[in-house]
Amino acid sequence: MHPILFTIPTPWGGLPIFSYGVMLGLSLIVAWYLVMWLGSTREGLSHDVMANTFILTAITAIAGSRVLYILTNFDEFHSPASWFDMRSGGLVAYGGFLGGFAGSWAYLRSKKVALLPWADTVAPTLATGLMFTRVGCYLFGCDFGARLSPTAPGWLKSLGTFPHWATAVHSGFACAAPPSGSPAFNHHVSQYGLAADAAASFPVHPTQLYESLAGLALFGVTMLVWRKRSFRGQPLLVLVMAYGVWRFFIEMVRDDPERGALAGFTTSQLISLALVPIAGFAYFTFYRQAKALGMPPVPNLASPPLPPQAEEPAPDTKGEAKGEPKKSAKKKGATKR
Numbered sequence: 001m002h003p004i005l006f007t008i009p010t011p012w013g014g015l016p017i018f019s020y021g022v023m024l025g026l027s028l029i030v031a032w033y034l035v036m037w038l039g040s041t042r043e044g045l046s047h048d049v050m051a052n053t054f055i056l057t058a059i060t061a062i063a064g065s066r067v068l069y070i071l072t073n074f075d076e077f078h079s080p081a082s083w084f085d086m087r088s089g090g091l092v093a094y095g096g097f098l099g100g101f102a103g104s105w106a107y108l109r110s111k112k113v114a115l116l117p118w119a120d121t122v123a124p125t126l127a128t129g130l131m132f133t134r135v136g137c138y139l140f141g142c143d144f145g146a147r148l149s150p151t152a153p154g155w156l157k158s159l160g161t162f163p164h165w166a167t168a169v170h171s172g173f174a175c176a177a178p179p180s181g182s183p184a185f186n187h188h189v190s191q192y193g194l195a196a197d198a199a200a201s202f203p204v205h206p207t208q209l210y211e212s213l214a215g216l217a218l219f220g221v222t223m224l225v226w227r228k229r230s231f232r233g234q235p236l237l238v239l240v241m242a243y244g245v246w247r248f249f250i251e252m253v254r255d256d257p258e259r260g261a262l263a264g265f266t267t268s269q270l271i272s273l274a275l276v277p278i279a280g281f282a283y284f285t286f287y288r289q290a291k292a293l294g295m296p297p298v299p300n301l302a303s304p305p306l307p308p309q310a311e312e313p314a315p316d317t318k319g320e321a322k323g324e325p326k327k328s329a330k331k332k333g334a335t336k337r
Contacts, residue, residue, distance in 0.1 A: 003140045003165075003182075023136030028058055030132065031125035038124070038226070041305035043117040049108075053118060056107045057100045064099015065091035072260030072267050093130065094247070094271045116232040123235040124222045130243075131215030138208035141182030145205025146255040147192070157203035164199055187257060205253045214246050229300035231290035237283040244276035 005022055007014035035054055039045040069090045070083055077083055104122070108115050137143040141162045148157055162182035181189070184201040188194035194202060218239060225235045251259070251266045260267035290296065299306070 005139075019139035020133070020136035023132045023139070027125075027129040027132035030128050031122070034125050034128065035121055039118070039121040042226075042299040042301070042303070043121055044306050045113075045117060045121065049111060049113055050118075050121075053104055053107050054122075057104045057122070060103025061096040061100030062091070064102070065093065065096035067099070068092040068095025068267070069258070073258050076258075092268070093133070094268050096129075097126065098271075114232075116236075119236040120226070120229070120232060120234070123239045124219055124226065126239060126243075127215050127219035127222055129215070131212050131219065134208045134212035134215060138206065138212070141184055142258075143208050143211075143254065143256050144184040144187075144201075145207035145210075145253050147188075148203040148205060152203065156206070159209065160204040160206040162201045162204070164197075164201075183256065187255070204255065207250060207254050210250060210253075214243075214250070218242055218246075223301070227301040229298060230295060231286050232298055233282065233286045237279045237286070240279040241276050241283070244272040244279070248272040248276075 002019055004016045005019050007016050009015075032054060035050060036047070039050045040047065066083070069092045070077060072092070073090075100122075101119075104118060105115055108118060134143070144162065145160065148160055162184040164181040164185050182201065184204055185194070185198075188201045189196050189198075192202065221242060222235050222239050225238050229235060248269050251269050254266075262270060265273070297303075
């Protein structure tokens with residue numbers, strides 16, 4: 001586990017580069033290229049519209065994930081300034097999904113561009129984002145699982161053991177008092193009687209890796225749906241339903257205390273209980289509408305890619321700059337009168 005990948009020396013001291021931030025950045029880079037490829041070759045979306053929507057979606061997704069974390073862990077924050085300090089984590093995946101969706105919808109509505117082609121285009125990137133960011137969670141040590149049984153395989157115990165790191169080594173954390181151990185280690189000391197001078201936490205389910213593998217599987221499912229897509233909205237809605245079911249059950253083996261709970265369910269389980277039936281209803285509604293129209297063809301990965309959009313030629317202003325008169329266009333065969 002490496003919460004800080006490396007430190008950049010500066011005249012003001014070392015600048016820590018956090019693992020989670022690196023993986024989040026990597027997920028955005030992969031998403032950019034995937035969105036630009038799918039959007040241009042299958043939906044014919046404008047490059048400018050995609051670029052602007054992508055940037056706004058990324059910003060609102062990060063904002064939404066932070067807001068949901070603050071709402072579920074409000075007692076951790078002692079001033080409004082601490083709301084914006086994210087160097088040591090504090091993001092919720094579902095908040096990012098909802099925030100990004102709201103940002104996309106608002107921007108595309110203002111530009112009078114249909115939402116569903118864009119939503120299907122970004123659907124696979126939600127899965128790759130889960131895959132990469134959960135690796136960042138694992139490297140940092142957050143979002144850990146419940147304790148493993150003594151009979152669990154040795155390799156699984158090894159993957160699920162988080163160290164008691166030295167505070168001096170990791171003094172760049174975004175808090176007044178740097179933690180003396182990984183989140184799992186500190187939780188086990190406070191809740192399960194682990195000795196404060198122990199070398200590592202109790203072995204736990206490495207739920208971060210489970211979710212990263214789930215992200216890879218969801219990416220494969222989403223791309224398979226894209227290959228067979230029969231109506232717009234299908235890839236996104238399949239992803240929402242599949243992830244909602246997965247997230248509901250993976251919450252049962254997580255043990256990190258920052259998730260929030262109500263009526264015996266975690267915050268993410270409650271969101272899953274709401275989103276899965278909504279997505280299911282939307283799926284069958286869109287399917288029936290398409291079937292009533294005779295299933296009109298929509299572009300998918302099995303169809304030929306669209307040709308690249310031709311760029312408008314730049315106006316020739318050289319002659320005008322030299323003072324030459326601008327020539328007016330004439331129709332073929334026109335004569336002077």
